[in-house]
Amino acid sequence: MTLFETLRMPVLAERMSRVKESPSSRVADRVRAFQAAGREVLPLTIGEPDFDTPDHVKDAAIAAIRAGETKYTSANGTPALRKAIISRLRRKTGQSYGAEEMCLGGGAKQLIFLAFVATLDEGDEVIVPAPYWVSYPDMVTVNGGRPVIVGTTAAEGYKLTPGRLREAITDRTKWVVLNTPNNPTGAVYGEEELRGLADVLRAHPHVSVLCDEIYDEINFGARPVPSAVTVAPDLRERVFLVNGVSKAYAMTGWRIGYGAGAASLCGAIGTLQSQSSSCPSSVSQAAAVAALDGGREFIDRTVRIYTERRDLLVAGLGEIDGLRPTVPQGGFYVWTDASALMGAVTPSGVTLASDAELAEHFLETSGVVVITGDSYGFPGHFRASFALSSDTIREAVAGLAHSVSLLRR
Numbered sequence: 419m420t421l422f423e424t425l426r427m428p429v430l431a432e433r434m435s436r437v438k439e440s441p442s443s444r445v446a447d448r449v450r451a452f453q454a455a456g457r458e459v460l461p462l463t464i465g466e467p468d469f470d471t472p473d474h475v476k477d478a479a480i481a482a483i484r485a486g487e488t489k490y491t492s493a494n495g496t497p498a499l500r501k502a503i504i505s506r507l508r509r510k511t512g513q514s515y516g517a518e519e520m521c522l523g524g525g526a527k528q529l530i531f532l533a534f535v536a537t538l539d540e541g542d543e544v545i546v547p548a549p550y551w552v553s554y555p556d557m558v559t560v561n562g563g564r565p566v567i568v569g570t571t572a573a574e575g576y577k578l579t580p581g582r583l584r585e586a587i588t589d590r591t592k593w594v595v596l597n598t599p600n601n602p603t604g605a606v607y608g609e610e611e612l613r614g615l616a617d618v619l620r621a622h623p624h625v626s627v628l629c630d631e632i633y634d635e636i637n638f639g640a641r642p643v644p645s646a647v648t649v650a651p652d653l654r655e656r657v658f659l660v661n662g663v664s665k666a667y668a669m670t671g672w673r674i675g676y677g678a679g680a681a682s683l684c685g686a687i688g689t690l691q692s693q694s695s696s697c698p699s700s701v702s703q704a705a706a707v708a709a710l711d712g713g714r715e716f717i718d719r720t721v722r723i724y725t726e727r728r729d730l731l732v733a734g735l736g737e738i739d740g741l742r743p744t745v746p747q748g749g750f751y752v753w754t755d756a757s758a759l760m761g762a763v764t765p766s767g768v769t770l771a772s773d774a775e776l777a778e779h780f781l782e783t784s785g786v787v788v789i790t791g792d793s794y795g796f797p798g799h800f801r802a803s804f805a806l807s808s809d810t811i812r813e814a815v816a817g818l819a820h821s822v823s824l825l826r827r
């Protein structure tokens with residue numbers, strides 16, 4: 419690179435040193451490199467439904483295009499979408515949200531990011547229970563906040579307890595992030611557990627809760643999944659609910675998410691939205707209306723299929739000596755304790771000492787790709803997706819069994 423070219427390059431802001439590439443993208447690069455070398459891989463890394471978007475949703479999008487619904491909309495969406503979201507929120511939480519208490523984003527991910535942009539001042543703390551969705555800590559740090567990672571245990575179902583929450587709160591705490599059902603563990607907070615956390619929050623009025631409920635429709639227990647706002651309606655102003663159509667309706671590429679909470683927060687997010695992307699795609703908004711208003715047939719059918727796959731993967735992993743899978747209550751991932759394999763020796767003489775080495779051993783010996791626990795702030799474990807066909811799951815389980823059998827322990 420010439421000096422002239424260097425001088426023309428924009429100098430990146432200091433904040434860029436606080437954000438790293440998502441681990442899933444890194445794994446995807448590794449998989450592509452493997453495939454380019456002609457090797458077959460079995461990616462258990464998939465973070466999106468393998469189903470196609472339902473036809474009635476696609477039809478609604480096509481009709482919107484034909485009807486000329488291809489212009490900017492208000493930052494918080496078309497009246498039809500706002501109505502559909504408000505009815506969905508009412509069905510789920512029993513709460514009536516006004517249009518000014520909701521906001522729209524290009525996916526739930528963007529809304530979480532914007533919520534932190536809107537609220538975090540330098541040094542503000544955000545409590546993030548681990549294992550956590552990979553993006554939360556980076557979203558906090560890039561916006562000047564400090565993620566306070568609070569460990570959970572298998573015995574506690576990988577859920578934040580009132581005691582641990584109380585201990586983690588300081589004068590600088592702005593948010594606690596609750597993700598239910600959880601990615602990566604599949605944990606779902608029950609009503610009693612949410613009540614316990616709400617009791618702690620009542621004593622700390624400066625703390626708000628960001629409830630990421632993006633997997634709430636993919637759940638294997640009682641429905642709907644309990645929400646913080648349902649068990650503690652008095653805290654409604656301090657609960658920011660985040661959801662979207664990506665996972666429930668197999669619409670990850672359409673990029674529609676929504677949030678509900680205090681009017682001041684939703685208004686601030688709307689302002690940020692209007693100054694950054696103006697609004698999410700008008701065509702995707704029409705599709706989201708069809709999804710949210712379109713009945714439960716798709717969700718019921720896919721949850722039945724996910725249930726079979728979950729059982730297949732959990733049973734298969736459970737039979738491999740050294741792996742301890744957790745039965746997920748929601749989402750489409752199986753969180754597996756692989757700590758018993760640490761210290762084992764691979765055929766090439768590597769003594770497994772890190773998650774990266776374990777993942778590399780799986781990849782090299784059976785082509786199976788998993789996302790390891792360190793990405794979720796919880797080493798010694800891995801996440802395996804079951805958003806895959808049953809045949810692929812069977813093949814991957816056989817592959818993992820083979821890889822583990824090669825280890826000297």
Ligand SMILES: Cc1ncc(COP(=O)(O)O)c(C=O)c1O
Nearest residue numbers: 525526527551601632662664675
């Ligand atoms: C826990 C969690 N929250 C939010 C998202 C983002 O969802 P969206 O596609 O609506 O941005 C994901 C996607 O993987 C997720 O796992």
